[in-house]
Amino acid sequence: MNRKTLVLPAVIGLLAPVLVACGSADGGSGGGDAIVVGTTDQFIATEDTPAPLDPAYAYDTGAWNVLRQTIQTLLHAPRGGGEPVPDAAQSCTFTDNASESYRCKLRSGLTFADGTEVTAEDVKFSIERVRDIDADNGTAALLANIDTIEANGDEVVFHLSTPDATFPYKLSTPAAGIVSKKNYDGKKLREGFQVDGSGPYTMKTETKGEQITKVVFSRNSNYKGDLKLRNDKIELRSFADADSMGKALESGDIDMMTRAMSPEQIRDLSENPKEGIQLTEMPGLEIRYLAFNTNDPSVKDKAVRQAMAAVVDRGHIAGQVYGATAEPLYSLIPTTIAAHTNSFFNKYGEPSRTKAAEILDKANITTPVKLKLHYTTDHYGPGTAKEFEALKQQLNATKLFDVTIEGTEWAKFRPAQKRGDYAVYGLGWFPDFPDPDNYIAPFLDKGNFLNTPYVSTVARELIPQSRRAADRTSASKAFTQIQDIVATDVPFLPLWQGKQYVAARVGVTGVEWVLNSSSDLQLWELGRGTV
Missing domain, CATH: 3.10.105.10 (Dipeptide-binding Protein; Domain 3)
Known part of the structure; x- marks a missing residue:
């Protein structure tokens, strides 16, 4: 039998998250004012990977989920899915019918977290930097179809080598993140874990040896973009395994756990709901x-x-x-x-x-x-x-x-x-x-x-x-x-x-939106309240 005939039409962007298990008691705070999120993603700087959080190198889900909180892009994926919408940009559009020229106009008053103005030249520098460094992780391939970039006033124009209707999506990825010449060298990677940008949060890391144990994201008061933040601070804790992350959720040490939960944890929370914990299934x-x-x-x-x-x-x-x-x-x-x-x-x-x-x-x-x-x-x-x-x-x-x-x-x-x-x-x-x-x-x-x-x-x-x-x-x-x-x-x-699944303590809101279908972590959606 040819199974082509059994394939359902794509419904990405229409699938709603599903609450599959629910407890009844109030949840703990899990760390004061900050909402504490657990992950088993490991962030390690080694001789082979000295710059794991540089937009010109990072090309895995864990690293990108850090960068999305801190580095701003011209466009971003909207809450419910669909075509990218402006973030650092005020507007973006193809200027020809062949999808070979793409123009973006920046928002007025846009600044990096330190107050320095974000300009069209910064956008050009950031994307050309990724292409010039051309790290062996494959990041630059996303931007390989760019022929030239023009920066004029508050506008950036991308001239493409060949037509590319997917180009707006590529501009919404951290590979196209906007960075400052003051903090990033145009010809070499920025080693270590420091990240500076104009995104919704600033970040500070706690490390043990060459590895991050905790990232604290604080609301960037200078952020100007499309995202609506529902919290002031998020703490992302890295766990060695899913079991230790799960115990931290049950004890109230963390408020939510995301990737990667084990199949056993998901099955257990589905079949044996735990008091005060909700499991949410997402496309x-x-x-x-x-x-x-x-x-x-x-x-x-x-x-x-x-x-x-x-x-x-x-x-x-x-x-x-x-x-x-x-x-x-x-x-x-x-x-x-x-x-x-x-x-x-x-x-x-x-x-x-x-x-x-x-x-x-x-x-x-x-x-x-x-x-x-x-x-x-x-x-x-x-x-x-x-x-x-x-x-x-x-x-x-x-x-x-x-x-x-x-x-x-x-x-x-x-x-x-x-x-x-x-x-x-x-x-x-x-x-x-x-x-x-x-x-x-x-x-x-x-x-x-x-x-x-x-x-x-x-x-x-x-x-x-x-x-x-x-x-x-x-x-x-x-x-x-x-x-x-x-x-x-x-x-x-x-x-x-x-x-994909997320488990969170009762009282944490926005859990159904914290991951989109591409597994992008959208920490700005989380808040506290009654559910």
Whole structure:
């Protein structure tokens, strides 16, 4: 059966958060005036990643969720989803029908937190800085289509190399964050954890060694933008694991916990509501996948990758490891995004050892194929280790593979992955913006964030073609073709897509808005009151 026919239309921006469990008692303050939020995101500065919070380098959800509170962008994602709206800008618009010239006018009286004026030249400097530094994390690729930037008075004009209807979304990401020449060098990264901008909050960090333990966000009295702050101070605490974060919520030491809650915690709070704690389910666009270093001898022959695609049981992984929080995924583009097709199911069908054996035999691959699968132990939550144990068992049960697994902390995992040390590795993706382009270009375009050696010439021709369409549904044909290319060549093996959850103490308001579908943390939405 072709599962394309089962895909529901995309409804991003229309999905409402769902309160799935509720206690009845009043919640504790969790830290005086500040609303205290827990996360398992780790913020570490090392020799390999000396500038984890520099907008020219940062390209992971945890770092971006810090930057969104402090660094202002011309545009931002609106509360209920949809096209970006002005923030630092008063207005922004394409000035031509071809989507090749984009003009923004700054708000009047705009200043950095220290009172220094924000100018059009600062905007130009900030974006050119990202492009000039061109860090190996892939951040600059978001802005690669810019040809030239003009700064005239209070206006900035971006001239694009090729038409790009998604460009406003890119200007709403921290990669396009506005920084000051006074605090940021135009040619090198700013090491450490200090962040200065014109966003809704200023920030101070507490550290232990090379790692942040706490970030305190205080209302920026100089902020002028579109966001409405519902609090004066937020404290973001980093926990080593989901269990310790959960205990802190139950004891009242924190007011809310966000990513990454464990599947067990979500299940427990759903089935056994705890007094004074609410669990809120929100629409999410996270995906998980395996990626391959296609230059590595063990997986260079695509028959090996295809055979893995033919036997991996996504349903078992999603159901047994993640339960109701995940569902199988057969494409890099999730089912809730327009242009999704079930390309991998259409090509390989249900998990089949027979089909996998035929693929390997036809390519004269000696079995069992020895592979090591790598994963990060501390970036996506405790379910990752169980997921990779399940993958190992599935592959080894076929006798076609001899698989071992190895977990590494994120601070070491990501640099090793970018160097090409791993033949097979697992990663997650939280979109920069909810468009099919952002599930394709960051993986397949030139300068992609994975530094993958895989190149599809056809895909790289189709990506800019797809961006010409202002009506994004009309780009579906190009995205369908790209998804089919990925299913054939298997440089990536999609596994599952997930929901997202937040647990908070009763009395904290705005919880239903604190995460949008792209997992952007919107701390300004939180407040205190009765619920």
